[in-house]
Structure formats: structure tokens, C-alpha cells
Amino acid sequence: MRVIRRNVQKLILMGSVASMFLLLYVLNSEQEDVDKSLKIEIIERSIRSMMNQGECRQPHLPLDNPEIMKFYKLVEKINCGSKPDWVMCEKSICFVKPEISAIHGDITCSYTDIIRKSDYTARFGRTVRIKEPYVLQNSDFVRVACHATSGERWFGMAYGIRDTVQRPPAPNLAPNLAVLPPEVVAQAQQQLQDLPTTPFYNVLMFGFDSLSRNAFMRKLPRSYAYLTQQLGAIVLQGYNIVGDGTPQALVPLLTGHTELELPETRKRVSGSGSVDAYPMIWRDFARLGYLTSFNEDLPYVGTFTYRMNGFDSQPVDHYLRTFYMQASNMLSGSAPNCVGNQPDHLVMLDYTKNFMMKYRDSPRFVFSFHGGLSHDSINLVGAADDDVHDWLVSLKEKSLLDDTILIFMADHGNRFAEVRATLQGKQEERLPFFSFAFPESFKKRFPQEYNNFLANEHHLSTPFDVHATLKHLIHLQTSGLYELTPDNNYDNLSNDIKTAPVQPRDIHISEQARGRAISLFERIPNNRSCADAYIEPHWCACLNWLPLTLNDTRYAGIIFKAASSIVDTINAATVERRQLCAPLQLVQVNWALRLQPHKELLEFKTNIDRDGFLADLSGHTVVHEEFYQLQLVTQPGQALYEASVAHNLHTFNVTTKLTDISRVNQYGTQAKCIYERDPELRKFCYCRE
Numbered sequence: 305m306r307v308i309r310r311n312v313q314k315l316i317l318m319g320s321v322a323s324m325f326l327l328l329y330v331l332n333s334e335q336e337d338v339d340k341s342l343k344i345e346i347i348e349r350s351i352r353s354m355m356n357q358g359e360c361r362q363p364h365l366p367l368d369n370p371e372i373m374k375f376y377k378l379v380e381k382i383n384c385g386s387k388p389d390w391v392m393c394e395k396s397i398c399f400v401k402p403e404i405s406a407i408h409g410d411i412t413c414s415y416t417d418i419i420r421k422s423d424y425t426a427r428f429g430r431t432v433r434i435k436e437p438y439v440l441q442n443s444d445f446v447r448v449a450c451h452a453t454s455g456e457r458w459f460g461m462a463y464g465i466r467d468t469v470q471r472p473p474a475p476n477l478a479p480n481l482a483v484l485p486p487e488v489v490a491q492a493q494q495q496l497q498d499l500p501t502t503p504f505y506n507v508l509m510f511g512f513d514s515l516s517r518n519a520f521m522r523k524l525p526r527s528y529a530y531l532t533q534q535l536g537a538i539v540l541q542g543y544n545i546v547g548d549g550t551p552q553a554l555v556p557l558l559t560g561h562t563e564l565e566l567p568e569t570r571k572r573v574s575g576s577g578s579v580d581a582y583p584m585i586w587r588d589f590a591r592l593g594y595l596t597s598f599n600e601d602l603p604y605v606g607t608f609t610y611r612m613n614g615f616d617s618q619p620v621d622h623y624l625r626t627f628y629m630q631a632s633n634m635l636s637g638s639a640p641n642c643v644g645n646q647p648d649h650l651v652m653l654d655y656t657k658n659f660m661m662k663y664r665d666s667p668r669f670v671f672s673f674h675g676g677l678s679h680d681s682i683n684l685v686g687a688a689d690d691d692v693h694d695w696l697v698s699l700k701e702k703s704l705l706d707d708t709i710l711i712f713m714a715d716h717g718n719r720f721a722e723v724r725a726t727l728q729g730k731q732e733e734r735l736p737f738f739s740f741a742f743p744e745s746f747k748k749r750f751p752q753e754y755n756n757f758l759a760n761e762h763h764l765s766t767p768f769d770v771h772a773t774l775k776h777l778i779h780l781q782t783s784g785l786y787e788l789t790p791d792n793n794y795d796n797l798s799n800d801i802k803t804a805p806v807q808p809r810d811i812h813i814s815e816q817a818r819g820r821a822i823s824l825f826e827r828i829p830n831n832r833s834c835a836d837a838y839i840e841p842h843w844c845a846c847l848n849w850l851p852l853t854l855n856d857t858r859y860a861g862i863i864f865k866a867a868s869s870i871v872d873t874i875n876a877a878t879v880e881r882r883q884l885c886a887p888l889q890l891v892q893v894n895w896a897l898r899l900q901p902h903k904e905l906l907e908f909k910t911n912i913d914r915d916g917f918l919a920d921l922s923g924h925t926v927v928h929e930e931f932y933q934l935q936l937v938t939q940p941g942q943a944l945y946e947a948s949v950a951h952n953l954h955t956f957n958v959t960t961k962l963t964d965i966s967r968v969n970q971y972g973t974q975a976k977c978i979y980e981r982d983p984e985l986r987k988f989c990y991c992r993e
């Protein structure tokens with residue numbers, strides 16, 4: 305009896321401990337949710353603010369502004385050493401380069417497949433030792449060791465596009481004959497003869513990290529000229545960022561959502577999941593039978609692997625990350641910006657082209673995004689101009705662009721260089737390079753959509769719009785098969801694709817966020833404001849900013865108040881790490897701006913005719929809040945910060961959000977003590993020791 309009772313007590317105790325943990329878990333996860341919806345609310349309040357609602361006027365940003373041009377200089381080509389790599393692959397065939405055999409005679413190589421296990425690890429396949437070419441089957445990437453009869457040896461890596469990726473075609477649509485077994489192809493071809501089918505357009509997206517529209521024109525003039533003059537690319541003049549950093553650009557572009565709206569994937573949040581939960585646009589293409597590829601260099605700061613957990617399953621058919629991850633181990637002795645004897649950017653250009661060539665008869669979606677040259681330097685990307693130009697020429701010459709929509713783009717402008725400390729640099733940061741080039745057949749097949757796109761060239765546009773455009777492209781090519789959503793919103797299209805898996809349930813989108821995306825194949829209204837486009841005022845390049853004279857007594861008080869609020873916000877963020885991070889003090893304010901709402905906006909009362917053509921400008925809108933933007937220096941560490949500050953005109957309180965504070969000079973080793981413990985505090989922490 306006593307034994308039973310003791311067991312019961314034990315069970316009750318275990319049960320209550322377990323439920324306590326469960327409660328803690330629930331509270332924790334609820335806290336994150338509350339936190340998220342609160343953040344969205346704050347962001348949306350600032351998006352709705354009065355001064356954000358004016359019709360967008362793009363700032364005039366001269367290319368040759370001497371204030372900016374003083375940071376630009378010419379750079380040498382990337383030098384990866386004089387000894388060429390021995391082995392290369394074309395599509396799936398890897399072989400010793402003929403010029404190497406000519407020098408060294410008979411060469412035998414051992415090939416070992418590098419197979420992805422996760423975004424962070426790989427395993428090696430069986431090693432095959434042959435003189436003949438090696439066919440990639442289990443992976444796109446191989447480790448290669450060769451020796452020649454001359455006694456010379458070579459060790460390195462090679463990449464191609466493996467042979468065995470298959471994708472079942474979507475029902476009622478043209479199958480990808482190139483990737484199916486011969487007997488299936490024969491059968492499909494028979495059936496296809498009776499079916500009216502039109503080919504799908506490929507999507508080839510290539511991007512550079514941190515390249516504004518102006519910087520692209522300055523640093524890649526040959527590529528720019530070829531894109532715009534030979535390929536007829538349309539450069540979006542009003543393409544504006546919607547947040548700070550790479551994920552804030554690429555997540556909306558690839559999913560149509562902000563990170564806050566999507567399931568939790570941040571590494572530091574316990575219980576967070578993988579990025580597999582994101583509704584990536586390439587999945588929509590894959591569902592139609594497209595072959596897919598997504599490629600980034602810089603594996604340690606990958607868009608989805610740096611702060612986020614990365615992908616559990618390989619997200620696309622061909623995924624260059626696995627190569628770069630291994631290269632950082634195996635070829636760590638390579639020269640800067642090189643993998644072995646090949647420049648990093650050439651690897652990506654080449655892999656992308658190989659992918660386009662390999663599946664000539666199938667629809668393809670590829671997104672390659674290069675950061676190595678452009679992320680930390682305003683000048684280095686100039687070293688790639690000739691290569692990018694030649695790559696574009698060769699795509700064109702090989703007819704790979706005949707049925708391809710080429711999207712050449714960037715995520716945002718330069719962020720860390722001193723150039724951002726100037727007013728124009730700051731505006732350029734918000735206006736990344738973004739261009740589309742359409743094949744002639746597209747213009748003929750979809751003239752209305754193409755004309756709309758042309759009309760949008762100078763209008764305010766965002767990553768949300770590009771996402772909606774890609775959705776619209778899918779719809780255009782499958783119209784009749786899939787229904788549009790009732791509100792005609794291309795951004796929600798995948799819900800209606802019958803073969804689509806159910807969207808993850810934990811994607812939340814507010815009323816305000818609905819309608820923020822406009823497909824570029826539709827007309828963007830002339831008077832679109834940053835509020836309409838879901839851009840917060842401080843990211844919106846269209847706004848009128850009034851520079852303030854620092855020693856003007858009318859502004860000295862508010863400038864000091866705003867500066868103190870920024871420093872207080874930083875110190876509040878590090879207070880729990882005070883044993884590691886020193887408190888910061890204000891040294892000086894470099895510049896301050898006041899955000900000016902449009903005069904017309906303040907005076908707009910109502911429409912005076914029923915059609916809404918004419919406005920009654922006799923009104924007087926009360927402004928409740930105004931925004932300031934400051935750049936300041938703190939010590940210790942001489943940190944340079946830029947931040948937006950809201951000034952309430954009723955209470956005279958000033959407030960700053962931590963997320964609105966950017967560090968604009970490098971923190972380098974200053975934040976060493978916090979790297980592992982709390983990486984999100986890096987830009988705010990000056991380590992005491």
C-alpha cells in the first residue's frame with residue numbers, strides 16, 4: 305500500500321514538474337508571439353504616420369556627386385594565382401582540362417562526391433579513381449585529387465550540374481522532357497501532340513549584395529550598358545527597400561512576407577524551426593515542373609543561416625551552398641575572393657550558366673546572390689564588371705535568354721562604407737539596383753502586362769511587388785487552370801494552386817499589410833506613398849528631409865533630446881550585459897534632419913467633386929508626431945550610429961526603437977565578448993576588456 309502511495313506521489317510530482325515546464329514553454333512561446341505582434345503594431349503605426357502618406361517623390365541623386373565620388377577608386381582584377389585548376393565540369397561531366405593534359409601527359413584523378421547532410425555539414429561519397437571523365441550523379445560537387453605521369457599532383461574541388469534530378473510535371477502542363485526517362489518521354493510526346501501547350505518562361509535572377517542603383521552604374525558600367533542597351537533591361541527607378549539588411553530584402557522578395565509574419569526561425573529562440581516553413585517562391589515554380597536553384601556564397605553569413613536556422617531539407621534542386629561550405633574547409637588557403645584558382649564570383653556565374661544550359665528543354669528558376677565582392681567594399685565589385693558583361697554576352701549568344709526573364713538586382717545599397725555617412729549615400733542605400741529584361745516573345749505574348757511594367761519604371765516599388773510579379777507570371781502562364789483569389793491579389797496566389805500544399809498555419813498578416821504588394825504587370829498608381837507600399841518612413845527614400853543647422857538655437861534643444869534618447873535606448877539594450885558591455889556616452893552629433901510632410905498633404909481636406917479629381921485644400925491637418933534622424937558618435941569606441949527618433953508634439957516625449965538604430969562604422973573586435981553569447985547586441989556593445 306505504502307509502495308503504491310509513494311509511486312502515486314512520485315507520479316504526481318513528475319506530472320507537476322512536467323506541467324510546470326510545459327507552462328514555462330507556452331509562456332515563452334507566447335511571449336515571442338506577443339513580442340512579434342507588438343513589433344508589427346509599432347511598425348505599422350510608423351508606416352501609417354502622416355508624413356509617410358505623401359505621394360512619393362524620388363530624390364535627385366547625381367551619379368557624379370563629388371561628395372560620393374571621393375570614395376570610389378579603380379580596383380585590380382581578382383588574382384587567384386597563376387596555376388590553373390586541373391579539373392572542370394560542363395553540365396554533369398567533369399574532366400581534366402585539355403591544356404593541362406597537354407602539359408602534364410597522362411593524368412589519373414580520384415573523384416569523391418560531396419553530399420549535403422544539412423546546411424552546415426556534408427558527407428563524402430565513395431571515391432572513384434579514373435582516367436576518363438567523371439559523371440556527376442549523387443552531387444553537383446566533387447573533391448578531386450589528380451596525379452600525372454610527370455609526377456605533378458593537383459588537389460581541388462569541382463562543380464557541375466548532376467544528372468539525376470527529376471521533377472514530375474504538373475498535371476495538364478508540358479512535362480520536362482529533359483529530365484524524364486526515355487520511355488516516359490516517348491509517351492509524353494505522343495500525348496503532347498494533341499495538347500495545345502506554350503512554353504514557360506525561365507526566371508534567371510542574379511544579384512549582388514549591397515549595390516545601389518547608382519553604385520551599379522558607377523562600378524559595373526560595361527554590364528550596365530549591355531543590360532540596358534543590348535538586352536533592353538528596365539531598371540526600376542523607384543525600387544525602395546522595406547527594411548535594414550539582406551533578409552529584410554530577400555524574405556519579402558521570396559515569400560511575400562516580412563520575417564515577423566512568418567514562423568519563428570531565429571537560432572537564438574528556443575523551439576524555433578527551420579526555414580523550410582517559409583513559402584519560398586521557388587516552390588511555386590517547382591510545383592509547375594520548373595527545375596530550381598538557389599545559390600549564395602559567404603556560407604557563414606548566409607541569408608537564412610546566419611541569424612536563422614537554415615533549411616533542413618535542401619530547398620532547391622541545385623544548391624551551391626554545399627560547395628562553398630566545403631570550400632571554406634578544404635580550400636581555406638585560397639587567395640582572398642577565390643576558390644582554389646578561380647574567383648568566387650566566376651564560380652557562381654559559371655554554376656548559374658551551367659544550370660541554365662543543363663536543362664535547356666525544361667523551365668528553370670534560378671536565384672544566385674553574390675556577396676563576397678560587394679558586401680564589405682564599395683569598390684571591389686568593380687573587379688567583376690568584365691566577367692559579368694562577358695557572362696551576359698555568352699547567355700545571349702547561347703540563346704539562353706530567348707525564353708528567360710532576366711532579373712539583375714541587389715538587396716540594398718552600401719551600408720558600412722563611409723559613403724553612407726553622407727546624405728546622398730544614405731538615400732542610395734535605400735534604392736538598390738533592380739532590373740528586369742524580357743525576351744521579345746514575352747513582349748508579344750503579353751503586351752498589356754509588358755506595357756504596364758514599362759509604365760511602372762519610375763514608380764515606387766518594393767520587394768513585395770517583385771514577389772507579386774513572380775506570382776503573376778505563374779498565373780499568366782497557367783491562366784484558366786488556376787483561379788485568382790477573390791481580391792485579385794497575386795500575392796496570395798499559391799493558396800489557389802490546386803497542387804499546392806497547405807500554407808503553414810502560423811503565417812499572420814494584418815489588415816494593413818493586405819494590398820501592399822502590386823504586381824509590376826499591373827499599373828502602380830502615380831500617387832503611391834510609402835505608407836501604401838508598406839515602407840516605414842525612415843526607409844522611405846521619397847520623403848522630404850530638412851537638414852537642421854546644429855548650432856541653430858531653435859533646434860539645439862530637440863537635437864540634444866533626440867540624441868540622448870538614442871544613447872539611452874542603446875544603454876537600455878546592453879544593461880543586462882553590463883558586466884561585459886560598457887555604457888556609452890554621447891560625444892557629438894554629426895548631422896540631424898527633420899522629416900517634412902508635404903504641404904499639400906497637410907492642407908488636403910476632402911474631394912470637392914464626386915469623381916475625386918479635385919481636392920479641397922482648405923484643411924489644416926494637425927501633426928501629432930514628427931520624426932528626426934540623427935547621426936552621432938559615442939564613446940568609448942568612437943561608434944557611429946544613425947537613428948530615427950519620434951517626437952510627440954503633445955507630450956514632447958521623444959522615443960527611439962532599438963531596431964531603428966543602425967551602426968554605420970565597423971564594430972570589429974570591439975564586441976568580441978558578445979559574439980557568441982548575444983550576437984544581436986554586437987553593434988551596441990563595447991567590451992570592457
Ligand SMILES: [Zn+2]
Nearest residue numbers: 513514550715
Ligand atoms: Zn545585404
